[in-house]
Amino acid sequence: MKSIRYALRIFSLACFVAISQQALAINIFTCEPEWHALATEIAGSEANVYVATSANQDPHHVQARPSLISAVRRADLVFCTGGGLESGWLPVLLSKGSNPKVQRAPGLLLAAEQVALLEKPVLLDRAEGDIHASGNPHVHLDPRRILIIAEKLKDRLIEIDAKDANGYQKRFDAFHQRWQKNIQHWEQQAAPLRNTPVIVHHRSWSYLLDWLGIRQVGELEPKPGIPPTPAHLASLISTTQTEHAQLILFTRYNGDKAAKWLTQRSDACAVELPFTVGGDDDSASLDELFSRLIDALVTTQTNCKKSGAHD
Ligand SMILES: [Zn+2]
Known part of the structure; x- marks a missing residue:
């Protein structure tokens, strides 16, 4: 009987630890699968990383569903492409989610704002099509730009969640090293x-x-x-x-x-x-x-x- 009570006490203690860790874990909302992958890499497996879209969805056209709004409401960091890619749905999520933490930096990180954009018009000219009006937002297909974005992400995570600064730095350093080797290999290939x-x-x-x-x-x-x-x-x-x-x-x-x-x-x-x-x-x-x-x-x-x- 005693041992059952002891086991129960250990079990409830474990539950308490698990729940408090869950509460302390950082919540990251990502718009596209590439940023989900990068955020998971740099923030680590303890982080709760949510992704709004799947790989075979056109990220230009997504519905601002209630489930996405509530995910934004819970987020400590919103990490998306920006550059107009999500202009039809991200502003709706941010406004309806009414989460003051993610309206601007450091809680809002837009990848396209961290790197130089290609096909940027000298003047804003919608004659070139509405959906790339301020330049090409599809920055994730250049691994060199991914590296720059990863570093900015690491800096933001440290700013938002200083208690795990060492972890973010360590994971970024490992990614940086591996990614540079990858780039060399891919360029040869x-x-x-x-x-x-x-x-x-x-x-x-x-x-x-x-x-x-x-x-x-x-x-x-x-x-x-x-x-x-x-x-x-x-x-x-x-x-x-x-x-x-x-x-x-x-x-x-x-x-x-x-x-x-x-x-x-x-x-x-x-x-x-x-x-x-x-x-x-x-x-x-x-x-x-x-x-x-x-x-x-x-x-x-x-x-x-x-x-x-x-x-
Ligand atoms: Zn496009």
């Missing part, structure tokens, strides 16, 4: 892709292409966010010929219709790529995502040349 002319469905890949020296010569969307039209697609037939485009890049939520249409009328080969962590079975982590992207591009390029045909 991607060397055959340098100067390859490609067509993209949406300007999703600009940072990846810029990093690897791949040339974008056309896009299936007439303007960012405007679906491909028959007239625009027809004009790309001659672009693929004159520019010798080899690959057409798209992701699952773009659909393969437009890419396939063009491969049937040109020498280019279509390649479906994961856009973020979890985009396919081989992209379960940030490291795997970049390996997978480069592998898919190199393999498709090689096979496309070999067969001289296309699907």
